[in-house]
Amino acid sequence: DGGITQSPKYLFRKEGQNVTLSCEQNLNHDAMYWYRQDPGQGLRLIYYSQIVNDFQKGDIAEGYSVSREKKESFPLTVTSAQKNPTAFYLCASTPYHTGGEQFFGPGTRLTVL
C-alpha cells in the first residue's frame, strides 16, 4: 500500500539529547513537510522540501534540522537547542501537480523527560 510512514510512534528523550524522527513515503511525491502540533495551537510548519537536496525553513525552524538526500525520505532532527520539544510531530507530502492537498503520516509523539 502507498502511504507515509513515521517512526517511532512514541519517543522519549532526555534533556540535552538530539533525536531523529523518521518520515518515509512511497507515493512518489515531490514535496515533503514537517509540522509541530501543540494543544490549541494548530499545526505549525517547521521545515519543508520541494525537491531533493533542497529545503526551506518554516515558521518555527529554530532548534530543528532536516535533510533530503532521497525523494522518499525526509528525517527531522530535534536538537538540544530546541527549548520545548515535547509535542506531536506530523510529516506530510504532496505531488507537484495537484490542487495542493497534503497527505499526512500518523505522527510521532515526542516527550522530553
Place this chain on the structure above:
Amino acid sequence: AQSVTQLGSHVSVSEGALVLLRCNYSSSVPPYLFWYVQYPNQGLQLLLKYTSAATLVKGINGFEAEFKKSETSFHLTKPSAHMSDAAEYFCAVSEGGGNTPLVFGKGTRLSVIA
C-alpha cells in the same frame, strides 16, 4: 500574508443535529482551501478541498463546505451529526496550490452528545 481563523475552539452538538464549523481566511490571491479531520493520536485526513471550481464542495462522510468570497469564509457543515464525527477539525489555506505550504487554523474540537 495568508492566515486562517477558526471561530470556536470547541463545538458541542447533539447526535442528529446540524454541524457547523466556521473558518475565515485571509489571502492576497484566489486561495486553495481545505478541511482536514484528526482523530486522537492520528494524522490528518482530508475531508474536502476548494480549488476554484464549484463554490459548494462535497467531501467524505457527508460533510460539505461553501466558499464565499465576499465573506472570505469556508464554513464546514453536516446536516446530521453522528457519534463518529467527534474529532478535531482543521481549516487550511494555500495561495499557490501545488506544493506551496499550507497555513492551518488552530482547530475546532467537535463533541457529539448522545
